[in-house]
């Protein structure tokens with residue numbers, strides 16, 4: 383991709399020759415899709431997912447983080463990560479899934495509470511409480527097969543009528559405690575709920591993370607940047623909107639595939655291979671070289687997620 387153009391990407395719709403290196407790049411200069419749902423069979427067949435991983439590699443996207451949105455979905459992400467090198471999973475219950483969880487959140491141990499004998503204990507058996515064991519950190523690929531790399535996506539979403547504010551906050555707090563207990567970063571989902579978000583995270587000063595798919599005002603962005611150390615997840619949405627952008631040292635690249643396909647591929651299903659489109663767009667928008675965008679955003683992601691394996 384010598385001209386930095388997105389058009390030459392290997393994609394189901396492009397004519398570029400699959401198998402050819404798309405760019406002459408330093409080995410360390412690869413990209414990471416820090417947020418996608420490739421493991422979700424509601425959106426992708428197993429065959430599609432395989433092909434997408436292959437295309438991602440050809441397009442220099444070498445690490446892929448599959449984000450869990452419910453207990454069951456997180457375990458599916460874990461299975462998918464186990465089957466693929468350099469694919470990772472996160473454990474999270476999306477705020478829109480709050481109702482399903484809170485049904486079981488009665489006093490412990492009565493009832494089939496996932497808090498008592500489901501979600502949390504099974505996670506804790508994977509990740510020793512209070513530590514991600516040094517052995518896990520150092521062994522090649524074990525992080526992608528055994529432990530979640532983060533907690534997420536978790537947060538607050540007041541977009542749809544009928545949401546239960548109290549319940550969402552309670553679940554969010556439990557998820558943040560889980561992150562603290564396991565020393566894991568967090569992928570935040572926040573929509574139309576930043577006031578409460580700031581209130582909740584203020585009580586968890588040890589939490590580090592990324593505000594995935596930020597889509598709010600300049601003022602809110604400024605407040606995140608000034609009052610927290612959180613990164614901001616930038617995806618295809620930025621390429622066709624007028625969202626405010628954080629400085630490069632706070633940006634993580636993500637696709638949120640299958641959603642939010644960046645230009646020039648809008649209208650077809652999103653996939654990790656399109657991360658370079660976002661990098662390319664940022665490079666032009668920020669007037670910074672593509673290589674710098676790649677290196678900086680990859681470094682940011684490596685710092686936050688603390689990958690322990692080598693890129694294959």
Ligand SMILES: [Zn+2]
Pocket residue numbers: 417418419449535638
């Ligand atoms: Zn997502």
